């Protein structure tokens with residue numbers, strides 16, 4: 305076995321790859337078996353990246369868990385670990401997340417976590433440089449007041465996986481149901497973390513999970529992760545098998561965190577390297593989710609590059625403006641994970657600085673290649689499925705729709721095969737944006753939600769496919 309592992313390692317080194325032994329076992333006949341992860345990072349990339357959105361009810365322990373994973377020191381049960389996750393003073397004062405924050409956790413080639421406790425004064429740049437795998441967490445808000453921000457995170461940032469955090473003290477209550485229903489509707493693979501097991505044993509919460517999963521429309525069955533074998537099996541099959549991995553952890557005692565961390569290390573990115581290569585060949589399409597001006601630096605756009613490659617100096621067009629037109633711009637500089645870089649590739653998020661100021665910028669706009677003949681829509685036809693509605697949806701129904709980063713009021717102007725749509729029914733629907741045209745592409749999922757009364761927050765439905 306030692307000789308075989310050495311040979312494998314030498315083969316990997318020749319290809320510029322690394323090997324990590326995931327598990328080893330000695331059989332009854334004295335022979336042994338080892339499962340080895342061979343990780344090859346593309347030549348032009350530092351590490352393999354995945355984005356994980358963190359969902360769950362307020363006070364479930366999301367920010368605390370992220371604080372513990374990314375800062376590397378345990379919580380005191382009174383909110384110490386979450387302090388670094390907050391972006392605003394009111395969040396620190398209330399202990400409640402209201403915005404989307406990004407946190408990173410790296411892993412080296414041996415599978416050891418690299419976070420801010422790895423060495424004294426380590427910076428985000430050094431974490432990125434020393435990691436072969438990088439997990440970016442999106443810490444989303446749990447309180448129902450901030451549901452629109454949470455939907456924006458799930459729909460706009462295209463996370464590869466969602467992590468639903470449930471407190472074992474409170475169970476799957478409040479917004480946990482709605483958050484997971486949205487992740488299921490957007491087809492984001494998910495896993496569950498039951499936290500605070502130092503306070504209450506998770507037995508009752510575990511029991512209720514099967515019916516909880518059915519209620520949100522997921523046909524997957526829960527698989528409680530108890531040992532390293534379960535971790536490897538669940539990690540390898542996360543995208544294909546019909547199971548939901550469940551971890552039981554405590555951010556105060558640290559119990560169960562090792563298995564969760566190992567799972568994050570083996571969790572695969574959402575798309576294959578072939579698919580990624582194909583996307584990189586296409587014309588660039590950068591979806592804007594944040595825009596701001598920083599002193600003399602100029603106009604900065606935060607977002608995700610869905611297709612193509614952008615480099616410094618690339619000539620592009622930004623829009624659509626209110627009249628549907630696009631404005632020509634040039635990319636001045638690019639930052640990724642707070643570090644300057646020369647290039648951003650399909651599937652990566654980045655902050656792009658433009659050479660000129662763009663008036664009337666809004667989130668949901670796109671940056672496209674300057675040569676692209678960009679088309680925008682006022683009216684769009686889509687296949688709809690209503691997940692829940694108290695009565696039915698008729699023409700004239702008006703609501704806020706989310707398509708990626710686009711968020712705008714739209715009106716249903718026609719339903720193709722019947723007069724109205726009820727819960728669980730599907731139909732092709734024509735809807736019109738109320739204010740201005742938007743850039744949408746075939747296959748993007750559309751999500752709409754309407755609060756029937758201000759407080760109740762009834763979640764209504766999703767469109768499955770965009771029909772050209």
Ligand SMILES: Nc1nc2c(ncn2[C@@H]2O[C@H](COP(=O)(O)OP(=O)(O)OP(=O)(O)O)[C@@H](O)[C@H]2O)c(=O)[nH]1
Pocket residue numbers: 360361362363364365366367368369379380381382383384386399400401402444445446447499500501502503553554555556557
């Ligand atoms: N005993 C114990 N307390 C925990 C644990 N995890 C979190 N807490 C405490 O639970 C409280 C709420 O945690 P948060 O991390 O702010 O919860 P959240 O889900 O991020 O809440 P929002 O930001 O409002 O969405 C804090 O006081 C934490 O110290 C745990 O594992 N054990």
